[in-house]
Amino acid sequence: MAKERKVPALIDNPMSFCAGCGHGIVIRLVAECIEELNQQDNIIFPIGVGCSSLLGGGMVADRLHCPHGRAASVATGMKRVTPDTTIITYQGDGDAYNIGISESLNAAYRNENITVITINNTNFGMTGGQMSWTSLPDQKTTTSPKGRDSGATGLPFRFPEMVAGQFDVAYAARGTVTSPKNVNKLKKYIKNGLEAQINGEGYSIIEVLSPCPTNWGLNPVKAMEQIEEQLIPYYPLGVFKNRKEKQDA
Amino acid sequence: MESINLKSERCKQCELCFAHCPSDAISFSNELNKAGFNFACVDEEKCIRCGICYTMCPDGVYAIAINPQAKGEQ
Amino acid sequence: MADMIKGNVAIAEAAVRAGVQFYAGYPITPSTEIMEYLSGRLPELGRSFVQAESEVSGINMVMGAAACGFRALTASSGPGISLKQEGISCISDEELACVVINVVRYGNGLGTLYSSQCDYFRETRGGGNGDYRCIVLTPESIQEAVDLMAPAFELAEKYRIVTVFMTEGALGQMMEPCVLPDFIEPERHSWALNGKYTYKKIGIFDRNSMTEAVALNEKHALIKENEQRWESGHVEDADYVFVAYGLPGRSVKGAVKELRKEGHKVGFIRPITTWPFPENGFKEVNQNVKGFITVEASATGQLVDDVALTAKRVFRERNVPAWSLCCVYGVPSLKFTKDGFARIMNNELKEAY
CATH class of the missing domain: 3.40.50.920 (Rossmann fold)
Structure with a gap:
């Protein structure tokens, strides 16, 4: 039997992402989870700088544009003064993992009771596709025109695995938006992350492998295939740190 | 009976719905929407209301509604 | 009855009494006693203290707490305040209210540990990028400092602006008799983010900078007219x-x-x-x-x-x-x-x- 499907009121507005950009899917999933957890009147989004900033235009919820990379710190301030409000940072990989690596890691280190959503599209989308710390080896970007030289620029790094392995966090997962099956799985990850926060379990991060058709120079369907073929082998999908109650169950 | 409703003006013709539709119900209009895209159209006969288009659409084009009368009959 | 008290400690306690709900910062001489004191005092009252990983992070935590409508404070000195400028500029841009204490020490770059007033230009000109100023309070004594702490927040909230509380290394470190002000319990601001979207904001790309510039100019003119002390x-x-x-x-x-x-x-x-x-x-x-x-x-x-x-x-x-x-x-x-x-x-x- 068919299920009712309706874009949540929280984000039911046109947004100015490029055609085929994954942001729109992730935002909808976040909004669906918020509604299902009855948090729509109890939510603040500290938003990063980059394409993630475009979220602010279409969202009908409290949000604050944070200085570049600092969303996890802003979220910390918000959460400490309003511990019963659900705080979700929404950032890209450039924001959270390049300029904001310190703030991102330190929030995880403190096991701050916030949920971090990072859209990893392996480049700086907003400024036109520069190399990110998550760009793959040999990936061509506008600042690695001959392909990323990992010997000189470092290897792409895996944030959820890092915090899951090193820090006392509540939940860490990576999903993607390449297929209905993966989208549904991603929604479960997001919901777990939010539930972890609502239950006071601590820091949760959900990284999303997301296409950037514009800067990858691919059509949206091909961009999704690129994730399947090239990104997932490097960035495995799954849960790297599960919630304690889930492990017990 | 479920109905499928489209906000065509939001369509950016990324074709992710088209690529994943299990019943080949989606095509693209010859007309352009305000944003200048050949927007997605659904063949209601072929459509099985599975919601995959909703799931894959980044732009909130699709909605599937359950007819309230039909709900009452169940 | 006036008690002998160290400047930084008196200022920190005055902030507590002014209703500071949140402090985040990073240690730096000669301001450190402020955060040391608050690290114990704020949790004792059920309020929040975070030792941030950097001054940059500290000011951004303050931004978050301020956005939620609570009195938020950070303190630092010279180079630490340099690191906070990004946040101060953004807080000013968002028209949030907070207080930043600069216990000024002498020198460029890392500077020295000597008491000084060398940050005058930076503090009185806004300090970060953009087109804004901060209200700058400059007490002459520990007594005046504690008496100015509640007004520092009131001014910040009245105009939705950052108040810089500019003291000097010597004022922070010295002791003198001082009567501390009474406790006040400020209300959460009506324009706070409360999770319910009662205070409508628009997206950063939907703002009209030209209209905002006119309003900003009027606000600064009003402060100049009304708040000279x-x-x-x-x-x-x-x-x-x-x-x-x-x-x-x-x-x-x-x-x-x-x-x-x-x-x-x-x-x-x-x-x-x-x-x-x-x-x-x-x-x-x-x-x-x-x-x-x-x-x-x-x-x-x-x-x-x-x-x-x-x-x-x-x-x-x-x-x-x-x-x-x-x-x-x-x-x-x-x-x-x-x-x-x-x-x-x-x-x-x-x-x-």
Whole structure:
């Protein structure tokens, strides 16, 4: 039997992402989870700088544009003064993992009771596709025109695995938006992350492998295939740190 | 009976719905929407209301509604 | 009953009594006692303290707490405040309210541990990128500092602006008798983010910067009109008026007293707000004044620029010269001021303007 499907009121507005950009899917999933957890009147989004900033235009919820990379710190301030409000940072990989690596890691280190959503599209989308710390080896970007030289620029790094392995966090997962099956799985990850926060379990991060058709120079369907073929082998999908109650169950 | 409703003006013709539709119900209009895209159209006969288009659409084009009368009959 | 108390500790307790709900910061001499004190005191009252990983992070935590409508505070010194400028500029852009304490230490770059007033330009000009100012309060004593803490927040909230509480290393580290203010319980701001979207905001790309610029200009003009604070003495008949704030402002008052006894017609203006600069205090000065003399704890002379500009506005028909007595490393003493005055009288010191 068919299920009712309706874009949540929280984000039911046109947004100015490029055609085929994954942001729109992730935002909808976040909004669906918020509604299902009855948090729509109890939510603040500290938003990063980059394409993630475009979220602010279409969202009908409290949000604050944070200085570049600092969303996890802003979220910390918000959460400490309003511990019963659900705080979700929404950032890209450039924001959270390049300029904001310190703030991102330190929030995880403190096991701050916030949920971090990072859209990893392996480049700086907003400024036109520069190399990110998550760009793959040999990936061509506008600042690695001959392909990323990992010997000189470092290897792409895996944030959820890092915090899951090193820090006392509540939940860490990576999903993607390449297929209905993966989208549904991603929604479960997001919901777990939010539930972890609502239950006071601590820091949760959900990284999303997301296409950037514009800067990858691919059509949206091909961009999704690129994730399947090239990104997932490097960035495995799954849960790297599960919630304690889930492990017990 | 479920109905499928489209906000065509939001369509950016990324074709992710088209690529994943299990019943080949989606095509693209010859007309352009305000944003200048050949927007997605659904063949209601072929459509099985599975919601995959909703799931894959980044732009909130699709909605599937359950007819309230039909709900009452169940 | 006044108790002996250390400046930084008194200021921290005054902030607690002013209703500070959140503190985040990073240690740096000579401000550290503020966060050390609050690390115990705030949790004791069920409020929040975070030792941030950096000054950058600390100010952004303050931004988050301020956005949620609570009184939020951070403190640092010299280079630490440099790191906070990104956040201060963004807080100003979002028109949030908070208080930033700068316990000023001398020097460029990493600086030194000497007490100083060398951050005058940065604090009174906004400090970060963009087109904004912060209200800057500059107390002369521990008593005045604790009395200014609640007003610091009230001003920040009234105008939705950042208040910089600019003290000096020496004021933070010294002890003197002080009566602490009473506790107040401020309300959460109506414009706070509360998770319910009751305060509508628009996306960063949907804002109209041109309209906002007009409103911002009006706001700054209103603050200049309404919020100048200063103390002055003997300015009506003064030939020379000293201008100094903070601890030098306090020591200059002693110098004026002695110079008056010696027959010199001198007066003083002690800005309590260095932004807005107390132009109105200059309007009370003798129309035939022969000059202004700043006494300031910096090498290059910074306050003197504002004094000269203000003199230009107030005494339009003639140029009133302005001298700067610059005292690097520490608090200019009474003797320093008197000696400097003598040099000016003997034409040994060229005017700055």
